[in-house]
Amino acid sequence: MSEEMTSLERCLATIRYEPHDRVPVDLHNFMMTVVGSKLPPEKLYQDGQVLGEAQVAAWKRFGHDMLLIENGTAALAEACGCEVNYAEDSAPRIEKPFLKDLSEISKLRKPDPSKSPLCRAVLDATRFVLDQIGDRVYVMGRADQGPFDLACMLAGTVPLMMEMRTGKNDDLIFQLLEYTTEAYLLYANMFKQMGCPGTSLGEALCSPDVISPTMYKKYGLPYGKKVVTALQSDDFFVAYHTCGNTTKIIGLMVETGAKILEFDYTCNKAAAKSATAGKATLLGPIDPSGVLHQGSIEDVETACREALEILAPDGGFILGPGCALPPTAPPEAIDKLIECAKTYGRY
Numbered sequence: 001m002s003e004e005m006t007s008l009e010r011c012l013a014t015i016r017y018e019p020h021d022r023v024p025v026d027l028h029n030f031m032m033t034v035v036g037s038k039l040p041p042e043k044l045y046q047d048g049q050v051l052g053e054a055q056v057a058a059w060k061r062f063g064h065d066m067l068l069i070e071n072g073t074a075a076l077a078e079a080c081g082c083e084v085n086y087a088e089d090s091a092p093r094i095e096k097p098f099l100k101d102l103s104e105i106s107k108l109r110k111p112d113p114s115k116s117p118l119c120r121a122v123l124d125a126t127r128f129v130l131d132q133i134g135d136r137v138y139v140m141g142r143a144d145q146g147p148f149d150l151a152c153m154l155a156g157t158v159p160l161m162m163e164m165r166t167g168k169n170d171d172l173i174f175q176l177l178e179y180t181t182e183a184y185l186l187y188a189n190m191f192k193q194m195g196c197p198g199t200s201l202g203e204a205l206c207s208p209d210v211i212s213p214t215m216y217k218k219y220g221l222p223y224g225k226k227v228v229t230a231l232q233s234d235d236f237f238v239a240y241h242t243c244g245n246t247t248k249i250i251g252l253m254v255e256t257g258a259k260i261l262e263f264d265y266t267c268n269k270a271a272a273k274s275a276t277a278g279k280a281t282l283l284g285p286i287d288p289s290g291v292l293h294q295g296s297i298e299d300v301e302t303a304c305r306e307a308l309e310i311l312a313p314d315g316g317f318i319l320g321p322g323c324a325l326p327p328t329a330p331p332e333a334i335d336k337l338i339e340c341a342k343t344y345g346r347y
Contacts, residue, residue, distance in 0.1 A: 007065035011138035012197065014315060015237055015259050015281045023312050023345030024138075025338050026066035026283060026320035031091060031327040033058045041086040045071040046117040048124020055125065056132050062334055066318060069126045070142040071118055073202060076187055077145065077153040079116035080108065080180075089327055092118060097156035102163060102172040108154070108179050113187040119144070127194055134195065140239060142200040143188035147223035149205050150180040157205065164211075164219055173219065181223050188231055188238075198237035201227060201258065209244035216249055224256040232257065239283060243323055250275045264322035265291070265303075269310040281316045286337065288321035293329045300333050304340035312345050319345060 005013070005021050013020035033054035037044050044050060055067055072091030078084050083095040099105065113119035126141030133139075145153065152160050155176060163169050184201070191199045205211065206220040224240065232238045239260035240253055247268040253261050254275055261280045263272055265287040276282055286292055291303045304319065311317040319341045325334075 006135075007137040008135070008197070011066050011318070014318060015198075017278060017281075017315050020315065020347065022347060023308060023341045024065035024318045025341045026068060026138075026140075026318050027058070027062065027064045027325065027334065028068050028288070028321045028323060029058060029325045029329075029334075030055075030068065030070050030072070032325050032329055035327050041088060041090070041092070045086070045092050046121045048121040048126075049128060051121060052125035052128030052132075055129050059133060059137060061331070062338060064137075064320075064338060066138040066140060066320070067129060068140050068142055068200070069122060069129060070144070070200075071122055071125075073145055073149070073204075074153075075116070075118035075122055075144045076111070076113065076150055076183060079111035079113050079119050079187070080150070080154055080183055081111075082153060084118065091324075094153050097154060097159075099155045101159070102155060102169055102176065105172060105176055105179070108176075111183050111186065113190060119187060123190055123194070126191060126196060130195055138197055140198050140200060141191035141194070141196045142202070143184060143191060144200075144202060146184055146201040146203040146227065146240075147177050147180040148203050148220045150184060151176045152205050154180070161211065161215075164215055177219065177223050181226055185227055185230055188227070192231065192236050197235065198239060198260070199231070200239045200241055200262070201256075202241045204241065204243040206242050206249070207244035207246060208248045213249050213252065217252065221252055221255065224253075224258070228257040232259065247271050254279050260318070262322070269307065273311050276316060277314065278316070281318060282311055283318040283320060284322040285311075286319070286321050288323050288325045288329070292321055292333045292337065293326045295333070297332060297336050300336040301340055304337055305344055308340065308344045312347075315347075 010024045074092040081098040084092045085095045237259040240258035241262040245266040262283045265285045
C-alpha cells in the first residue's frame with residue numbers, strides 16, 4: 001500500500017483494525033511545544049490560543065499523525081475545587097486536596113469545565129487545532145483525569161488509598177467515585193461534541209506499581225468500564241492511560257472496552273500484544289525520559305525497532321512515548337522516532 005493516507009485516515013484505520021500503510025506516530029509533547037515561551041506558566045497553560053498554536057507549529061515541524069492536546073493533570077481537579085500550583089519547567093500541579101476527609105464529600109459541586117481556566121484552555125486549544133488541521137490529523141483533546149485519579153486528587157492519594165485498604169468507608173468512597181465519574185464525563189463529552197475523533201481517560205494511579213490488581217478491580221476498573229460505555233462510539237474513541245508496569249492488569253484494561261490503551265516501556269510488550277490483539281490498539285511504549293530525552297539516537301532507533309518488531313504485526317499499534325515528553329527532549333530524537341515508523345513500520 002502506498003503512503004497516500006492522511007494521518008487521520010491512518011490513525012482511524014489502525015484503531016479499527018483496517019488496512020493501513022504504516023504504523024502511525026503520536027507525540028505526548030505538550031510541555032515540549034511551549035519551550036521558549038516568554039509567558040509565565042500561570043498564563044501560558046491557561047491560554048488556549050498559545051497552546052493550540054504551539055501544537056500546530058510542532059506538527060508542522062515533525063509531521064506526526066496524532067496530536068495529544070492537554071496542559072497536564074490538574075485541569076479537571078481545578079474545575080472541581082482544587083488549588084493549582086504553577087512552577088517553571090513543569091506542568092500545573094494540584095496544591096493540596098480539596099477535601100480534608102471523606103466526610104466533606106457534600107462540599108463538592110458540579111464543575112463547569114468551560115469556565116475553569118485550565119479546562120477552558122484545553123478546550124480552546126483543541127478547537128483551534130481542529131479548525132486548523134483536524135481534517136488531516138487525529139486530534140485527541142485529552143479529558144484529563146479519570147474517576148480514580150480525580151478522586152485521589154480531591155481526597156488526597158495517601159489518605160484515600162488508606163481508606164481503600166481498610167474498606168471501612170466504602171460507601172463514601174463509591175459516592176466520591178460516582179461524583180468523579182460524572183465530572184469526567186461532563187468534560188470528556190465537550191471534546192466529543194466539538195468533533196474530536198477521541199479523548200483520553202487518565203488513570204496513572206491504577207498502575208500495579210501503586211495499587212494491587214485486587215484494589216484496581218474493586219475501585220478502578222468498574223468506573224473505567226462505566227465511562228467508556230457512556231462515552232465511546234463508532235467514531236469517538238477513548239484512550240485509557242495507565243503508567244508503569246501494567247503487565248498484571250493489561251487484560252483487565254482491555255475489559256474497559258477502550259479502543260486505545262496507552263502503555264509504558266516497563267510493560268511486557270509481548271503480553272500487551274497478546275492481550276489486545278483485535279480488541280484494542282496499543283499506544284506507546286518508548287521511554288520518554290531514559291530514551292527520548294537522555295538516550296542517544298542509536299538508543300532511540302533500537303527501542304523503536306524492538307517495539308515495532310513485537311507490536312506492529314497485524315496492526316493495532318501507534319508508536320510514541322509511553323508518557324509525557326520532558327520539555328527539553330531533543331528534536332533529533334523525535335525525528336528518529338518518526339523515521340523509524342516510516343522505515344520499519346510499513347505494512
